[in-house]
Structures are given as C-alpha cells and as structure tokens.
Amino acid sequence: MSMTRRRFLRSAATALGSLLAAACDLRPPSTTPDETSGPATPAPPRPQEEAPTKANPPQKVQVLVDWPEWLEEHSSVLGLLAEEFTERHPRLTVDWQPIPLTHDLDSPSSGEQIAQLHSAGLLFDVMQFLFPYFTSHLFVGDAAVDLLPFLRSDKYDLSDYWPGAIEAMQWQRKLYGLLTEVLPTVLVLNEALFASAGLVVPTTAWTWPQFRDAVRKLTNRQQPKPIFGFGFDSQVFSTLPWIWANGGAMLSADRSESLVAQPEAQEALQWLSGLTLTQAVTLWEADLSRANGLDAWELFIDGRVAILYGPSLNESAFTEAFGRAPQFSLAIVEPPRGPRRSATFMHQGLGAFHLSKTARMPDDAWRFLSWWTSEETQRRFQAANQNGCVAPPARRSLASEFVDRYGAATLAALAYARPLPLHPKSNELLKVYDQGLVPMWKGEQTVAESTTAIAGEQNTILAEWRRRQQQQQQGTP
Numbered sequence: 001m002s003m004t005r006r007r008f009l010r011s012a013a014t015a016l017g018s019l020l021a022a023a024c025d026l027r028p029p030s031t032t033p034d035e036t037s038g039p040a041t042p043a044p045p046r047p048q049e050e051a052p053t054k055a056n057p058p059q060k061v062q063v064l065v066d067w068p069e070w071l072e073e074h075s076s077v078l079g080l081l082a083e084e085f086t087e088r089h090p091r092l093t094v095d096w097q098p099i100p101l102t103h104d105l106d107s108p109s110s111g112e113q114i115a116q117l118h119s120a121g122l123l124f125d126v127m128q129f130l131f132p133y134f135t136s137h138l139f140v141g142d143a144a145v146d147l148l149p150f151l152r153s154d155k156y157d158l159s160d161y162w163p164g165a166i167e168a169m170q171w172q173r174k175l176y177g178l179l180t181e182v183l184p185t186v187l188v189l190n191e192a193l194f195a196s197a198g199l200v201v202p203t204t205a206w207t208w209p210q211f212r213d214a215v216r217k218l219t220n221r222q223q224p225k226p227i228f229g230f231g232f233d234s235q236v237f238s239t240l241p242w243i244w245a246n247g248g249a250m251l252s253a254d255r256s257e258s259l260v261a262q263p264e265a266q267e268a269l270q271w272l273s274g275l276t277l278t279q280a281v282t283l284w285e286a287d288l289s290r291a292n293g294l295d296a297w298e299l300f301i302d303g304r305v306a307i308l309y310g311p312s313l314n315e316s317a318f319t320e321a322f323g324r325a326p327q328f329s330l331a332i333v334e335p336p337r338g339p340r341r342s343a344t345f346m347h348q349g350l351g352a353f354h355l356s357k358t359a360r361m362p363d364d365a366w367r368f369l370s371w372w373t374s375e376e377t378q379r380r381f382q383a384a385n386q387n388g389c390v391a392p393p394a395r396r397s398l399a400s401e402f403v404d405r406y407g408a409a410t411l412a413a414l415a416y417a418r419p420l421p422l423h424p425k426s427n428e429l430l431k432v433y434d435q436g437l438v439p440m441w442k443g444e445q446t447v448a449e450s451t452t453a454i455a456g457e458q459n460t461i462l463a464e465w466r467r468r469q470q471q472q473q474q475g476t477p
Helices: 005-022 068-073 075-088 110-119 148-154 163-167 191-196 208-218 236-245 263-277 285-290 296-301 315-322 362-372 375-383 396-406 408-414 426-441 447-474
Strands: 059-065 092-098 126-129 183-190 228-231 305-311 330-333 344-347 352-355
Touching: 059 068, 059 362, 068 075, 068 092, 075 092, 075 362, 075 375, 092 362, 126 362, 148 362, 183 191, 183 236, 183 408, 191 330, 208 228, 208 263, 208 305, 228 296, 236 263, 236 344, 236 426, 263 426, 263 447, 296 305, 330 408, 352 362, 362 375, 375 396, 396 408, 426 447
Parallel strands: 059 092, 059 126, 228 305
Antiparallel strands: 126 352, 183 305, 183 330, 183 344
16 A cells, blocks of 8 residues: 555654643643533542651652653642642652654664663653554663552552553563553544445444445445545555454464464455455556545545544544534444454553663652552542543543543553563564565565565564573673
C-alpha cells in the first residue's frame, strides 16, 4: 500500500497524540462531581512521612516526557496531582521535563536516543513515551530497569491490568515499565454509508466472512467520488492482528524464531490481501493517488471510506482533534473475530512509564511511579477530565467505571488486545516484515514467496542477536 512508515507515524501521531493530548481537555476537578466521570474520589490521606531534614534533604523526581503538548494541555491537573504527591511525600517534588524524541524505524531507537541524553549528562528518574512500541530498545541502551524487584518489595498487584498492558512491557521475565492508558484497534464505521447500503451496524464482532460481505456491499468505485468499503494500513500494526486471529504469530513465544511463513500467518495474509488484490474493496495505491494524496484517515473524514481499521475514538474527540465536522455519524464496533480467536492490536497511548537506569534515587523514583500508576491517582486523573479522554485506563477495574465514556466495544476489545512482540531487534524485525510484504501487496509475489523471504531475514537477525549475546556472556569480542 502507499502509506509509508513516516506517513503512518504522522497519522498515528494525529490519531493518538492529538486525540489524547488536545481532545482530552484536562482541568482540575470541579467542586461538583461530574456525573459522566464515575464516582467522586476523596482526597488522599494526609502524609505519613517525615518532613525533610539535613540527613534527608528535599529531592526532585525528574520525569522525562516525550510529548511536550501533553504537558502543556494537562498542566493544571498534573500540577494539582504533583502537589498531592508532595503532600504524601513531603521530601519529594515532581519535575516534569519535556524532551521530544524521534519516532521512526529509520531513526535511532528510543533507547539509543535516551542513552545519548544520558551521555550528555541529562539524567532522569522516570521516563514517559508517546510510542512505547519503539521503546523496547530501552533495555538495550541501558536506559530502563526491571521493575519486578520493586513490585515484589511493595507487593504491587498487577492482576488488575489488561493482559496486553503487562505483555507490552515484558522481556525475558522482566518488566520494564507500567502503562496507564491503552487503546485497542477497532472498526470505526460511517453509519450514514451503512444506511445507504442497506446494512445495519453490528452490535457484536463480525466473523471474517460477514465482514467481507459487508465490505463488498459498501464499496462503490464509481467516479467522481468512489466509496471504499474498508480502509487500513498494510503494515504490521494493521496486518498482524489478522494473523493472531487465525492462530498465528510473527515470532515464537520465546522470540527465537520467525513464524511468518507458517500456514496460520500465510492463510491470514492471503485472505486479507484478497480483499485488495482480488475483490478490490479496500484502498489501493492508485486510489490514493487520485485522491490528491489524502490518506485513509482523511478519506474517512471526507465520507469516502465506510470502515476504518484504527484506534478507538469517540466522536466528539475525533471531531475536535481533526478540526472539522466529519461527514458521517460515527460508530465503534469490535474488530472481526477470526477463525481461531478474537484478536486486535493494543496501542499504548501516552501512558508508558519507565524507571530510568540512571535514576539518582531509584527508591524515590519508584515511589512516584507506583503512586502515579495506582488506581487512586489514575481515577483522579480520569475524573479531572470534563470532556472525556480517548484512551481507557490500563487497569480493568478503573476502565469499567467509564464504560459510557469509552464504549462497551472498546473495553470488550481490550480484553484480548495484544501489543507488538518485544525484542531488542524489534525495529529491524518490523522493517523486514513491512518491506517484505510490499511485493505481495503489489501482486509481484505470492504470499508464500513473500513470507518465506521475510522469515529467512528475520531468523538471520534473531540468530545474529543470539550469537552476540553469547559472546558478551562469555566475554569474547
């Protein structure tokens, strides 16, 4: 497909960054409880810790934030909550520091960029990132530490988190971060186009055949304004869930082998590519070129795409973030249920927090991190928002308090949403996957030919990484 990695990131930044930062108009809690924000939350208890002394002087917990707009938009409530943290821990204050990083598979990994900041003398205690699926390299660059020892010491309970929220931060039995917000990939529908095609918006997840039949009926390629039944990006974020739903995966559970050439993955890609190459019911490169360079999101806003496969949105936030009234009535439904299981991709929103390897006071940094990710603090963060954030909480019990805000379909999808598989070579593995599928999307290679080539390249990367790890463990160059 024609959307490049850079364009995808731009669209993702718009869909996630703008929606999460601009549309979430966070304000200090009103004295009158907001009925749409769940039950009112009492103020936290008075602090039990001692005031600072010469032996125990005041300290700042420095928090790097990789999205300056997030700090700007939420400054009021962040300041209010930071004061509450200091009330509870009189010796500590919170110092939010905005430092944007470059998010692109062609740029140095986030871990490498953080390592460069550390080398320059810029040290941080806690780090927050916009695109956490690019931060799997944090441990490669010695930028983040395993949180499990802190969790065990404090008996911090992870059972309340969506399963994918924990999987997103795990690597080799270690946990390198905690999430506060998550967002599943769902189907975003134009109800007006459904009505024109004589279709009813589904209330539960479609099967693949039901989805295909609806997309066919919704497609009308007649000029001058063709209607496309389905719009999606052909790269890993949009294609991998179909493989999962068919019982496949990109990598084995131990991350030692590529599974892209296995039958489960090939069958899913064959079915998905058939919608474009054979049945012509999805967007294609020529269609986008005739649309004056508009991408699938922009065509959806223009009322020319009936179903968009993308992050869950609510209509008011969607309209505000894109700055115009959409030519549709929006509906959010679960993604199609696959032959083997329900599956979808989990975006991590703006809420991935890590404990820095160079934290000057790791125990105090953990005090902030555990407090910030707690159910109590995140409830106050959610309740402080008058208009409704777009990204649901990473905690299941807390998300259930805001069903009206985020929608039942979004929360249902979060129960089985999964993140990208973490590996120190994630960037290289993803580039091989995306680039290797291009000949298939163009019809120049069969699914079997493309996936076999991808698996070969990915296995070479994995084997080389294991070899280097063994050399380092043995102390050989």
